[in-house]
Amino acid sequence: MKRKRTYSRRLVFAVLLVLMVLTFLAGVVVGPVHIPISDALSYLLRRGISADGSPSVFYLIISQIRLPRVLLGLLVGCALAISGGTMQGLFRNPLASPYVLGIASGASTGAALVMLMNLHGVFFLPLGAFVGGALAVGIIYRLAQERGKKTSVYTLILAGVAVGALFSAVTSFIIFLSSGTERMTDLIFWIMGGLVRANWTYVCVLFPIVAFGSLVLMAFSRDLNALAVGEEGAFHLGINPEMSKRVMLSVVTLLTSSAVAFAGTIGFVGLIIPHIMRLIMGPDHRFLLPATAIAGAIFLVWADMAARTVVRPAELPVGIITAFLGAPFFLYLLKAKKARM
Amino acid sequence: MDITIERLHFSYNGKPVLQKITLNVQKGEILAIVGPNGSGKTTLLKNISGVLTPDAGVVYLDMKRVTGLSPRELSRCLTAVEQEHEVGFDFTVREVIAMGRIPYQGRFAKETTKDAQRIREAMELAHVTSFANRSIRELSGGEKQRVFLAMALAQDPRVLLLDEPTTYLDINYQLQIMKIVRQQASAGLTVLMALHDLNLAAQYADRVAILYRGRLLAIGSPVDVLTKANIKQAFHADVVVGKNSVTNSIYISTVPQRLKAPTSLGKLHIICGGGSGAAVLHALADRFSLSVGVVSPLDSDFQVAQYLGAKLVTEVPFAPISTRAYEENLAIMRSSDGVIICETPFGSGNLLNLRAAVELESKTNIYVLNPEGIKKRDYTGGQATKLIRQLVRSGAVPVNGLGALKRRLISGYYNTDCDINRQSEPSESAPKAAAGR
Numbered sequence: 001m002k003r004k005r006t007y008s009r010r011l012v013f014a015v016l017l018v019l020m021v022l023t024f025l026a027g028v029v030v031g032p033v034h035i036p037i038s039d040a041l042s043y044l045l046r047r048g049i050s051a052d053g054s055p056s057v058f059y060l061i062i063s064q065i066r067l068p069r070v071l072l073g074l075l076v077g078c079a080l081a082i083s084g085g086t087m088q089g090l091f092r093n094p095l096a097s098p099y100v101l102g103i104a105s106g107a108s109t110g111a112a113l114v115m116l117m118n119l120h121g122v123f124f125l126p127l128g129a130f131v132g133g134a135l136a137v138g139i140i141y142r143l144a145q146e147r148g149k150k151t152s153v154y155t156l157i158l159a160g161v162a163v164g165a166l167f168s169a170v171t172s173f174i175i176f177l178s179s180g181t182e183r184m185t186d187l188i189f190w191i192m193g194g195l196v197r198a199n200w201t202y203v204c205v206l207f208p209i210v211a212f213g214s215l216v217l218m219a220f221s222r223d224l225n226a227l228a229v230g231e232e233g234a235f236h237l238g239i240n241p242e243m244s245k246r247v248m249l250s251v252v253t254l255l256t257s258s259a260v261a262f263a264g265t266i267g268f269v270g271l272i273i274p275h276i277m278r279l280i281m282g283p284d285h286r287f288l289l290p291a292t293a294i295a296g297a298i299f300l301v302w303a304d305m306a307a308r309t310v311v312r313p314a315e316l317p318v319g320i321i322t323a324f325l326g327a328p329f330f331l332y333l334l335k336a337k338k339a340r341m
Numbered sequence: 342m343d344i345t346i347e348r349l350h351f352s353y354n355g356k357p358v359l360q361k362i363t364l365n366v367q368k369g370e371i372l373a374i375v376g377p378n379g380s381g382k383t384t385l386l387k388n389i390s391g392v393l394t395p396d397a398g399v400v401y402l403d404m405k406r407v408t409g410l411s412p413r414e415l416s417r418c419l420t421a422v423e424q425e426h427e428v429g430f431d432f433t434v435r436e437v438i439a440m441g442r443i444p445y446q447g448r449f450a451k452e453t454t455k456d457a458q459r460i461r462e463a464m465e466l467a468h469v470t471s472f473a474n475r476s477i478r479e480l481s482g483g484e485k486q487r488v489f490l491a492m493a494l495a496q497d498p499r500v501l502l503l504d505e506p507t508t509y510l511d512i513n514y515q516l517q518i519m520k521i522v523r524q525q526a527s528a529g530l531t532v533l534m535a536l537h538d539l540n541l542a543a544q545y546a547d548r549v550a551i552l553y554r555g556r557l558l559a560i561g562s563p564v565d566v567l568t569k570a571n572i573k574q575a576f577h578a579d580v581v582v583g584k585n586s587v588t589n590s591i592y593i594s595t596v597p598q599r600l601k602a603p604t605s606l607g608k609l610h611i612i613c614g615g616g617s618g619a620a621v622l623h624a625l626a627d628r629f630s631l632s633v634g635v636v637s638p639l640d641s642d643f644q645v646a647q648y649l650g651a652k653l654v655t656e657v658p659f660a661p662i663s664t665r666a667y668e669e670n671l672a673i674m675r676s677s678d679g680v681i682i683c684e685t686p687f688g689s690g691n692l693l694n695l696r697a698a699v700e701l702e703s704k705t706n707i708y709v710l711n712p713e714g715i716k717k718r719d720y721t722g723g724q725a726t727k728l729i730r731q732l733v734r735s736g737a738v739p740v741n742g743l744g745a746l747k748r749r750l751i752s753g754y755y756n757t758d759c760d761i762n763r764q765s766e767p768s769e770s771a772p773k774a775a776a777g778r
Contacts, residue, residue, distance in 0.1 A: 238411075
């Protein structure tokens with residue numbers, strides 16, 4: 001039986017790019033206040049100067065609320081999805097995601113601590129998250145490296161669950177400490193994951209991180225392919241598996257932590273999106289990772305649009321939406337035995 | 342590219358696995374490493390390929406130390422095919438083989454025309470072109486093995502290490518893989534392979550090394566190294582080392598440890614020769630005390646009988662059976678519980694063996710295997726045929742096939758009615774007392 005790869009890679013990328021443009025526009029148009037597409041386009045193109053020369057309400061909504069939110073959604077979705085694709089490749093296991101190894105839990109704890117201490121300055125949040133995430137990965141990696149023996153993926157994942165639970169407990173404790181203050185509500189909503197607090201500063205901080213991280217991961221996609229034939233096999237292909245793994249794990253930690261810092265814990269994007277893209281275009285990471293990045297960005301913006309509109313005028317945390325969509329789909333994949341991919 | 346290993350030591354968890362290994366393999370040579378399980382073959386290969394670092398000693402590729410090369414530099418001259426292959430995702434066969442070009446590609450590079458050509462050549466060499474688009478995970482063990490060999494060939498190595506390359510392969514592909522390796526070696530590839538099949542090593546390797554408990558027991562040409570004594574020492578196995586007269590290479594054959602019945606069921610004398618007795622002897626040796634005669638030492642039945650420990654009555658090759666041998670043979674037949682006449686071609690040289698059977702005058706049970714076929718193997722102008730008919734008329738039991746013979750003999754002994762062929766063979770309806778009753 002020949003493996004079906006119905007769509008050429010070029011076509012997939014073309015479709016993804018078109019979808020991303022459409023998604024971007026939709027993200028600007030959809031929301032509690034309906035903005036006609038023609039107005040949206042003209043404001044975007046003419047920088048929102050209305051006939052009388054003053055910024056209109058629409059313009060303010062677009063430039064101050066919708067645009068940063070859509071852009072943050074694209075960046076966070078991209079970061080989570082490409083991290084997931086990389087983790088699955090590293091562990092040669094389609095069940096891996098940025099959240100195994102407790103990265104997200106560690107990052108949450110770090111970010112929550114920063115919020116608790118009321119540290120101001122936009123860099124503190126991702127920094128705290130990164131320190132927390134790196135701590136979690138570091139602990140697990142040290143555990144795994146014991147006595148030079150190879151550690152099975154299952155040991156790693158189990159250790160990840162345990163360390164994740166530990167960090168979650170710390171986060172809960174931080175929330176408990178902040179009880180009675182306004183910060184507690186902030187923290188709880190932040191943990192549930194959402195793009196509510198999107199602003200231009202977040203976008204400006206996150207953009208270089210995501211751009212840099214994604215580029216590095218794509219540069220290592222060749223190594224990921226080689227690692228698919230095992231670490232020794234990769235070594236015979238001229239790859240230094242230990243070095244590659246460390247670089248990729250560090251970058252994944254950076255991307256995931258930054259996403260968590262600005263958007264809280266948004267689950268399932270990093271698990272589902274790489275999975276679907278692998279079904280569509282095969283496992284070659286040189287094409288899979290960029291496609292996954294774009295698809296993740298698209299998916300998160302749509303999830304956020306749903307979060308904004310389902311219980312209008314209130315908003316749902318987007319993490320609820322992704323879990324609602326992602327979990328059943330994932331179970332379906334498991335059932336369909338396509339999880340073997 | 343030459344491989345030189347000097348006084349290599351390697352230990353794992355404080356336990357020495359390899360000790361004082363010194364050997365070299367020259368450009369274009371095939372060295373096979375054989376040895377029992379756990380003797381350190383795979384570990385040795387991994388020390389050479391750079392996956393493991395020796396505790397002491399050096400591995401050189403030409404003049405360069407393996408440990409001094411970066412993985413990428415190393416991957417451009419040496420590659421290894423491991424024993425087990427577990428591929429992480431649903432890559433196609435071609436995608437896997439294309440990975441063999443990674444050592445020559447930059448991080449964002451695309452496949453060049455040269456890459457594509459090398460991949461195509463490697464696929465053709467390993468006979469995997471026909472399933473190039475299938476998923477690697479759907480393949481059988483043998484197909485996978487060939488795919489990974491193709492990947493290694495696409496890598497353009499100058500040194501190839503193979504760890505049990507024939508493990509999952511049926512005999513046809515074992516030979517094909519060996520042929521490919523041989524061809525590549527002739528073109529200058531240096532090959533070092535761990536093999537468990539001593540015969541493949543004998544046939545395809547220029548030199549063989551026996552590894553035993555982490556040390557080199559012997560290294561040299563297959564004839565010098567694969568001796569009965571060396572194999573006994575390394576594998577604790579009894580073998581027969583012979584020379585295949587067709588391929589002119591040596592072969593090793595195991596000697597099965599026969600399960601001797603606690604007591605013999607009786608004495609049987611076998612009249613055979615020209616190879617007609619081998620199957621009968623093997624079938625009966627574990628239950629009965631056997632004797633064979635008269636045969637010459639050049640007869641293959643002689644060798645089988647000797648190997649199975651049967652009593653032998655012999656005659657000088659190419660000479661007619663002497664009176665002495667005839668009498669000796671007759672004496673043994675008289676003291677036997679049964680005589681079996683195999684499907685032997687009879688000529689003037691061995692006709693006396695039939696006469697001896699006639700001489701017995703049905704005092705001993707005689708079994709004649711497939712008497713109807715005698716005409717085709719009668720080279721005495723009808724005398725042998727006459728004698729066989731005479732025997733059957735006077736009570737010898739005709740038996741069709743070895744299975745029937747064995748059932749008859751054994752059921753006769755136990756006096757049970759387990760001879761399922763009894764009704765379908767009416768000629769046996771009035772058997773005399775079988776052996777040993």
